[in-house]
Structures are given as C-alpha cells and as structure tokens.
Amino acid sequence: MATTHRIVIIGGGAGGLELATRLGDTLGKSSRAQITLVDRCPTHVWKPLLHEVAAGSLDTSAHQIEYAAQAHWHHFEFSQGELVGLDRNAKTLRLAPVVDADSGDEILPLRDLAYDTLVLALGSQTNFFGVPGAQENAIPLDTLEQAEKLRRRLLQTCIRKGKAATSTARQGVHVAIIGGGATGVELSAELRRMEKVFRQFGLHSPNQGRDISIILLEAGPRLLPALSLRVATATTNLLRKLGIQVSVGDPVTNVGEADVRTQSGRLLPADITIWAAGIKAPELLANLDGIAVNRINQVKVTRSLQSESDENVFALGDCASCTWKGDRFVPPRAQAAHQQAAFLAKTLRARIEGNPLPAFKYTDHGSLVSLGGASAVGSLMGGIIGGSILVEGLVARIMYASLYRKHIATVAGMRRMLLDCLVHGLRRVGMPRVKLH
Numbered sequence: 001m002a003t004t005h006r007i008v009i010i011g012g013g014a015g016g017l018e019l020a021t022r023l024g025d026t027l028g029k030s031s032r033a034q035i036t037l038v039d040r041c042p043t044h045v046w047k048p049l050l051h052e053v054a055a056g057s058l059d060t061s062a063h064q065i066e067y068a069a070q071a072h073w074h075h076f077e078f079s080q081g082e083l084v085g086l087d088r089n090a091k092t093l094r095l096a097p098v099v100d101a102d103s104g105d106e107i108l109p110l111r112d113l114a115y116d117t118l119v120l121a122l123g124s125q126t127n128f129f130g131v132p133g134a135q136e137n138a139i140p141l142d143t144l145e146q147a148e149k150l151r152r153r154l155l156q157t158c159i160r161k162g163k164a165a166t167s168t169a170r171q172g173v174h175v176a177i178i179g180g181g182a183t184g185v186e187l188s189a190e191l192r193r194m195e196k197v198f199r200q201f202g203l204h205s206p207n208q209g210r211d212i213s214i215i216l217l218e219a220g221p222r223l224l225p226a227l228s229l230r231v232a233t234a235t236t237n238l239l240r241k242l243g244i245q246v247s248v249g250d251p252v253t254n255v256g257e258a259d260v261r262t263q264s265g266r267l268l269p270a271d272i273t274i275w276a277a278g279i280k281a282p283e284l285l286a287n288l289d290g291i292a293v294n295r296i297n298q299v300k301v302t303r304s305l306q307s308e309s310d311e312n313v314f315a316l317g318d319c320a321s322c323t324w325k326g327d328r329f330v331p332p333r334a335q336a337a338h339q340q341a342a343f344l345a346k347t348l349r350a351r352i353e354g355n356p357l358p359a360f361k362y363t364d365h366g367s368l369v370s371l372g373g374a375s376a377v378g379s380l381m382g383g384i385i386g387g388s389i390l391v392e393g394l395v396a397r398i399m400y401a402s403l404y405r406k407h408i409a410t411v412a413g414m415r416r417m418l419l420d421c422l423v424h425g426l427r428r429v430g431m432p433r434v435k436l437h
C-alpha cells in the first residue's frame, strides 16, 4: 500500500513542467510526496517559441529540455506516454503505448498509473471552427513537429518556385496566415525576416521586390483582439511597413489546396496556408470520466483550480477554464500557466498538510508581441505603472526575450539560463540567421 501522497501531472508544457519542478524541489526532495510528470513527448520546448521554429530562426536542439534529466535533477519521476483514459473511482489513469515512429516497434506498453492528486496540464490545440478545407489544407502551429513541417514546406516552396530553370517560370511565393492574434502577427513578421536571409544566400530570388507575399487575415474588425486598440494600431502600422498585407473584418470561408476564399467573395492565392485562428482544449477532456468541461473542452475549475466535478483533480493553463474578474476568464497564455503553476505548487503543499486551499488570483502583467529581429510591441500593466503603457522597438523586444529567459531560469536555474544565453550568442557568430536546410 502506498504511504506517500502521489501527485501525477499530465503535460510538461509551460505550466506542467514548472509545477513538477517546483513540487520536486520541495515535496519530492523531502519525500513528503511522490511527483510524477507524464508527457507524450520526451523533451520540452516552450510553446511561444514555435513561430520562430517555423521561420527557421531558432535551433530547436539548443532549446529543448529533456524531461528525464530534468526529473533526475529535480526529484520527480518522468513517464513518457499519452493520457487516453481516467477512472476517477479507482484513481487511476491510462497511458497509451509508446511506439517508435519509424519502425512501429512498441517501446512502452499500455499502462495504468495510480494517483492521489491529479493535475491536468494538457495545453490546447488549434480550433478550425469547422471551416471547410481548413483541417486538410492549412498547417496549424501546436507542436514542434508541425512547426518543423511548416519550416520545411516554406523552404522547399521558395527553392522550387524561386530557382525554376527559366526566369519566366520563377515566381514569388504566396503565404496566407489566418488569425490576427499574437501567433499570426508574430509569425508573419518572422517570415519577412526569413525571406531576407533566403535572398541573401540565393535560395529564392525570382524578381526584384517582394519574393514572398504575406497576407494576414483576421475575421474580426482589428488585429490582436485580446490586446488594446493602441497596441493593435501600432502593430498594424508596423506590419504594413514590413510589406505584410493586413485584412480585417472578412472571415475565411474555405481553404483550398492553393487558395483561400473569404466571406466577401475574394479568392486569394496561397501556396501555403497557416491556421492560427483560435484554440480549444484536447477533445479527450470532453470524455474523461465525466469531468465537467466548457464548449471548447476546457476543464471547469473552481478558484482553487480544482475540477468542479472532482476535488482530487486539478487543471491549469490552456486546458483550464478559470473565472477572472467576475464574468471574464483567465486567458490562454504562458504567463497565466506560469502563475497557476506557482499557485498550485503552494496549494498542493497545503492540501497534503491538511490546510485550507487558497483562491487563485490572476494578475495581467500586459502582453508583448514580437515583430521579428530587434522589434516588438505591447503594453505593460501593473501597480507601479497604475494602468497600461505602450512599449515598442528594442526595449519591447528585450522584454519579450526576457519572458523565455525567465521560464528557463524558473525550471532550470539561473546558472543554466546564463550559460544558454552565452552559448546561443556564440553559436550565432558566423552562422546564417535562419536554418537553410
């Protein structure tokens, strides 16, 4: 019979990895609880970096954290596998077998794992909203594999069209990005940077002028609907300066193999279509032994982040629906996942010690949107400022980059973060700014 309290965290993303690390360093180290982190992948990549992976400006191998090593150093266990089922009465969960992608050989069998406290930190995935052709023809940006696939498609299309045998056959490349939120905006700016490097190294040089035409399509009346109008206006102006077409208020109604149709009847050419128009939590959560979810599959949680259906099950990050300021909900952002992980690290300690559970309070510190290279834009909020201020340019970019550095410092320590900065800085010397293969 188990005597130590068993905490199982499913999902080692922005929130889950931080929680496992914090709990491991406290409860795990002192053997007051047994902490297990489960993820379907063997390594962690901070999701907000994915648009840089897609544009080839980030070397993924240098930004991955291996769960097994992290677990060893921070006193928790790691188990690779995908959550496929839950039995709340028996307090067990089921993990699918782990299979080698190339050979199909089974590496780990179907397994059941027992828990006393379960934390769901499964993140989110793209919501295609049932738009015809979107799922089949558009590339989403949820995982490292999808970001790598997009990078390869962009590179190959640029080479194929820009290096055709005759000059008349050489053409530019049309990219349509659907969704004018932070992901769509950041990706469009990053692609413009990628184009410059391709041209510099002769990988794509069909004509003078723009080789890659980028259109950003937002269904609503303006870009960045979750941010202030000031930030949205500044962003729109900066994108237009970068030669990116911005289309608002004309929803996409169909995605074809090589085009995109909008509600107003426009048919836009698109060699590559990227879908960045919304999220939902994994479908699995809607069928997880009666756990209550909202219409986008997020687990409905109380202020202590406990499932409304089961006090032994908690949820955090993008897969949790947590009220904030009355009728609003905590947004699906890395800063929310981070705050909830820090909160749960304390809450689960209180639970084990039999103390009352506190209530989670989300603090919006503002939002920053990267516009590639040395530029970013956003708003900062907080008690010291007493409202929100607009930040732009290099200052905003440094602040944006510091969010990732902060994540690494939290999960891997200050020393590793500083060492990473140094190594990445050195690696850039004498290397192309984006990956060319």
Ligand SMILES: Cc1cc2nc3c(=O)[nH]c(=O)nc-3n(C[C@H](O)[C@H](O)[C@H](O)COP(=O)(O)OP(=O)(O)OC[C@H]3O[C@@H](n4cnc5c(N)ncnc54)[C@H](O)[C@@H]3O)c2cc1C
Pocket: 010, 011, 012, 013, 014, 015, 016, 038, 039, 040, 041, 046, 047, 048, 049, 050, 051, 081, 082, 083, 084, 121, 122, 123, 124, 141, 142, 182, 183, 282, 284, 316, 317, 318, 319, 332, 333, 334, 335, 336, 337, 368, 369
């Ligand atoms: C391109 C892009 C840019 C972004 N930029 C920003 C930004 O600038 N600022 C910001 O605040 N937010 C940004 N976000 C949003 C941010 O990435 C998310 O809000 C954040 O990662 C959510 O953290 P999480 O822990 O809930 O989930 P995630 O970080 O998504 O982690 C979920 C984990 O669960 C694992 N998992 C999923 N299903 C299963 C399963 N069935 N079994 C086992 N494991 C599973 C996954 O492998 C993953 O490791 C961006 C997102 C994208 C896609």
